[in-house]
Amino acid sequence: MEVGEEIFRGEVWIKNENIAYVGTNSDIAEAGPAIPHIKWDFEIDCGDNLLMPGLKNAHTHSAMTFLRSYADDLPLSEWLNTKVFPYEAKLSSGDIYELTRLAVMEYVTSGVTSIFDMYLNPDAIAESCRDTGMRCVLCGNVNDHTSSPEKMADEYERLNEFNPLISYRLGMHAEYTCSKNLLERIAKVVQNYKAPFYCHMSETASEVESCKERYGKTPGLLLNELGMFDYGGGIFHGVHLTDEEMDILQEKKFSVITNPGSNLKLASGIAPVSKLIKKGFNVAIGTDGPASNNALDMFREMYLVATLAKIRDNDAVSVDAGKVLAMATIGGAKAMGLDDADTLTAGKLADIILIDLAKPNMQPENNIVKNIVYSGGKSNVLMTMVGGKILYHNGSYNIGERPEVIYENCNKIAERILG
Amino acid sequence: MEVGEEIFRGEVWIKNENIAYVGTNSDIAEAGPAIPHIKWDFEIDCGDNLLMPGLKNAHTHSAMTFLRSYADDLPLSEWLNTKVFPYEAKLSSGDIYELTRLAVMEYVTSGVTSIFDMYLNPDAIAESCRDTGMRCVLCGNVNDHTSSPEKMADEYERLNEFNPLISYRLGMHAEYTCSKNLLERIAKVVQNYKAPFYCHMSETASEVESCKERYGKTPGLLLNELGMFDYGGGIFHGVHLTDEEMDILQEKKFSVITNPGSNLKLASGIAPVSKLIKKGFNVAIGTDGPASNNALDMFREMYLVATLAKIRDNDAVSVDAGKVLAMATIGGAKAMGLDDADTLTAGKLADIILIDLAKPNMQPENNIVKNIVYSGGKSNVLMTMVGGKILYHNGSYNIGERPEVIYENCNKIAERILG
Numbered sequence: 001m002e003v004g005e006e007i008f009r010g011e012v013w014i015k016n017e018n019i020a021y022v023g024t025n026s027d028i029a030e031a032g033p034a035i036p037h038i039k040w041d042f043e044i045d046c047g048d049n050l051l052m053p054g055l056k057n058a059h060t061h062s063a064m065t066f067l068r069s070y071a072d073d074l075p076l077s078e079w080l081n082t083k084v085f086p087y088e089a090k091l092s093s094g095d096i097y098e099l100t101r102l103a104v105m106e107y108v109t110s111g112v113t114s115i116f117d118m119y120l121n122p123d124a125i126a127e128s129c130r131d132t133g134m135r136c137v138l139c140g141n142v143n144d145h146t147s148s149p150e151k152m153a154d155e156y157e158r159l160n161e162f163n164p165l166i167s168y169r170l171g172m173h174a175e176y177t178c179s180k181n182l183l184e185r186i187a188k189v190v191q192n193y194k195a196p197f198y199c200h201m202s203e204t205a206s207e208v209e210s211c212k213e214r215y216g217k218t219p220g221l222l223l224n225e226l227g228m229f230d231y232g233g234g235i236f237h238g239v240h241l242t243d244e245e246m247d248i249l250q251e252k253k254f255s256v257i258t259n260p261g262s263n264l265k266l267a268s269g270i271a272p273v274s275k276l277i278k279k280g281f282n283v284a285i286g287t288d289g290p291a292s293n294n295a296l297d298m299f300r301e302m303y304l305v306a307t308l309a310k311i312r313d314n315d316a317v318s319v320d321a322g323k324v325l326a327m328a329t330i331g332g333a334k335a336m337g338l339d340d341a342d343t344l345t346a347g348k349l350a351d352i353i354l355i356d357l358a359k360p361n362m363q364p365e366n367n368i369v370k371n372i373v374y375s376g377g378k379s380n381v382l383m384t385m386v387g388g389k390i391l392y393h394n395g396s397y398n399i400g401e402r403p404e405v406i407y408e409n410c411n412k413i414a415e416r417i418l419g
Numbered sequence: 420m421e422v423g424e425e426i427f428r429g430e431v432w433i434k435n436e437n438i439a440y441v442g443t444n445s446d447i448a449e450a451g452p453a454i455p456h457i458k459w460d461f462e463i464d465c466g467d468n469l470l471m472p473g474l475k476n477a478h479t480h481s482a483m484t485f486l487r488s489y490a491d492d493l494p495l496s497e498w499l500n501t502k503v504f505p506y507e508a509k510l511s512s513g514d515i516y517e518l519t520r521l522a523v524m525e526y527v528t529s530g531v532t533s534i535f536d537m538y539l540n541p542d543a544i545a546e547s548c549r550d551t552g553m554r555c556v557l558c559g560n561v562n563d564h565t566s567s568p569e570k571m572a573d574e575y576e577r578l579n580e581f582n583p584l585i586s587y588r589l590g591m592h593a594e595y596t597c598s599k600n601l602l603e604r605i606a607k608v609v610q611n612y613k614a615p616f617y618c619h620m621s622e623t624a625s626e627v628e629s630c631k632e633r634y635g636k637t638p639g640l641l642l643n644e645l646g647m648f649d650y651g652g653g654i655f656h657g658v659h660l661t662d663e664e665m666d667i668l669q670e671k672k673f674s675v676i677t678n679p680g681s682n683l684k685l686a687s688g689i690a691p692v693s694k695l696i697k698k699g700f701n702v703a704i705g706t707d708g709p710a711s712n713n714a715l716d717m718f719r720e721m722y723l724v725a726t727l728a729k730i731r732d733n734d735a736v737s738v739d740a741g742k743v744l745a746m747a748t749i750g751g752a753k754a755m756g757l758d759d760a761d762t763l764t765a766g767k768l769a770d771i772i773l774i775d776l777a778k779p780n781m782q783p784e785n786n787i788v789k790n791i792v793y794s795g796g797k798s799n800v801l802m803t804m805v806g807g808k809i810l811y812h813n814g815s816y817n818i819g820e821r822p823e824v825i826y827e828n829c830n831k832i833a834e835r836i837l838g
Binding site for chain 1: 484485486487488489491492493494495498521522524525528680682683684685686688689709712713714715716719722725726727729730732733734735736737738739740777778779780782783784785786787789790793794796797798822823825826829830832833837
């Protein structure tokens with residue numbers, strides 16, 4: 001497995017929630033007696049397979065699992081107004097807890113070790129992630145209908161102290177779901193906490209146009225003028241960013257989180273990823289919610305980032321696989337404020353996955369990184385560990401509940417709400 | 420599982436290579452003693468999972484597995500001329516046999532029950548598919564360098580009689596790899612056998628432009644004038660078809676086989692699938708070869724057909740999931756001349772797959788067909804059966820060789836050839 005400097009044969013030791021040691025076989029042989037005697041609780045023989053940092057799903061709405069495949073192949077406006085918003089209003093906090101558990105099951109099968117989740121009822125999401133063991137960064141979701149700056153400030157204070165697996169970032173849904181007055185109040189909270197800020201932005205061309213009609217400027221200019229960008233953060237989508245907006249976001253050290261699967265299925269467009277990379281942006285990758293994707297599969301998203309860039313730029317060289325794998329790991333961690341979960345390094349969080357290379361789609365081993373991005377998938381995920389705890393291994397889940405129970409509960413929720 | 424008329428609870432009985440009976444549970448209960456006494460060799464309890472016709476991979480070059488992830492993120496011309504053609508010339512028939520076995524392993528994990536394979540040395544491919552149990556339609560591959568009309572005619576006679584799993588269709592590589600004289604000689608073979616004809620066509624814009632420079636017309640007009648289209652057949656890719664070519668191909672009852680993954684990765688473009696459907700074409704789906712895709716995963720291709728149509732047409736309604744699933748099963752069978760392998764019907768070939776619905780990506784069951792196309796993947800394939808023989812079940816292969824041996828051999832071939 002001598003493919004590139006970064007891939008080596010060796011061992012990773014884990015203590016509690018952290019990586020305690022990473023060394024090559026020869027490091028370990030050389031060190032010999034210098035390595036302290038350690039009593040293992042257990043050991044996993046990874047064979048010829050690949051241990052790597054877990055994938056970071058940097059934008060999702062997990063509990064939308066109840067809408068999966070309910071309303072596809074529809075125009076965006078009809079989809080949102082007749083198939084999403086009316087049904088979301090019927091969700092209880094218990095529903096959101098359970099629907100998030102279903103999403104967590106899919107995340108762990110896809111090698112995802114942390115999610116950046118924006119949805120109704122962050123408390124229910126936090127409890128669901130704590131109980132299943134998933135690392136979750138919650139994102140504020142202020143809008144005219146379901147949340148407020150005061151609620152966000154309260155959530156920010158409480159949920160950042162809730163559990164080591166959970167953190168919370170300031171955020172709103174989007175310019176087009178917030179009145180001018182609300183935007184100004186959100187900006188005050190950002191200025192008050194001097195904290196990074198996140199929102200959907202420039203997902204569709206019509207969203208940008210409607211903002212220009214309302215304010216005479218694109219959303220990036222508007223939000224920046226309001227002071228929302230002053231302490232960094234990130235925008236979700238960014239399909240239709242102008243050069244002027246890119247310059248502002250870059251100056252403010254914003255990340256851009258791209259969601260290619262959702263943007264395809266809703267016909268929103270293809271994000272300018274190669275341009276963002278050239279400009280030096282930190283780019284991360286998200287699945288978006290299961291209502292619009294419909295899978296929660298970071299392998300598919302990685303593949304789409306690499307290949308859609310080629311079709312957008314009309315250039316097969318555009319955005320290579322190695323860059324994309326870095327976006328899905330290091331880039332995601334940076335965008336989510338999880339700098340201690342980005343690489344396989346002693347002292348970092350043990351958010352780790354084991355990739356099965358002994359599958360036909362990963363052979364021959366001409367280039368393991370390109371195999372992962374262009375051929376890899378859920379069927380290659382052998383093990384997913386978050387904070388030192390194995391949540392998924394050889395097809396079995398360790399998330400505090402039996403799969404059948406979660407499936408049954410989620411089908412009942414879907415039936416009750418969708419009728 | 421009462422989703423749509425076509426999905427029901429029932430039983431499928433198989434005798435030798437065929438489906439002997441398909442009935443709902445109530446059919447069976449009503450028929451009672453009228454059903455003849457049958458002694459089963461074995462029975463599979465499919466539980467709440469989905470039995471469906473196998474997926475047809477209607478365009479591939481299986482043995483290109485040796486090049487997987489060897490030369491990605493390169494311009495098409497550099498890729499072909501420096502990374503593909505020189506190395507292909509080094510392949511022995513034994514190499515092709517072995518590299519095809521690796522591809523067959525991946526096909527069965529992806530629910531593929533038949534392939535339409537165009538590559539060097541069809542005899543080696545035929546032997547490999549016979550020995551692994553994969554149904555294979557071979558496609559003539561005439562070009563200026565590696566095959567000839569005489570060789571194709573000989574293969575057509577011999578390989579159509581070789582084995583029940585194997586058939587052979589007349590075909591050439593493409594207009595741009597054949598001289599005018601060769602094209603005329605190929606056309607004579609088509610006229611002689613009065614048989615359907617297949618080739619790559621209109622994959623890239625530059626291919627179409629160069630044909631116009633050479634002949635003053637697009638490839639579809641040229642090949643039609645030579646008489647190649649007179650007995651039906653199909654074209655692979657068709658990304659850059661003109662309206663005039665579509666009219667001709669439709670009149671000649673041609674299928675169009677789309678290969679979205681490969682077209683993305685090589686930046687060739689997005690095929691006009693919704694337009695082809697509106698015009699009444701039979702559209703089928705292929706993975707293309709593993710050097711350009713790089714996976715051999717019909718789930719990914721189905722997803723791409725549905726979602727890329729939406730981005731091409733700027734319309735989230737374009738090409739719905741049900742149509743795409745039909746392309747990957749019935750459409751593929753029709754394009755490949757496998758009309759007896761298209762549906763779950765008594766008397767048809769038992770080319771069947773079992774889809775695991777008890778996975779988080781397939782829940783809740785709002786719409787099983789849309790779940791398959793938009794969320795499904797290799798990890799949902801429980802069983803793949805070709806001609807009544809189970810080739811893959813619960814992660815184990817039954818293809819006449821142990822996976823480790825095939826991996827080792829294919830890595831050795833890649834190392835020997837690529838150095």
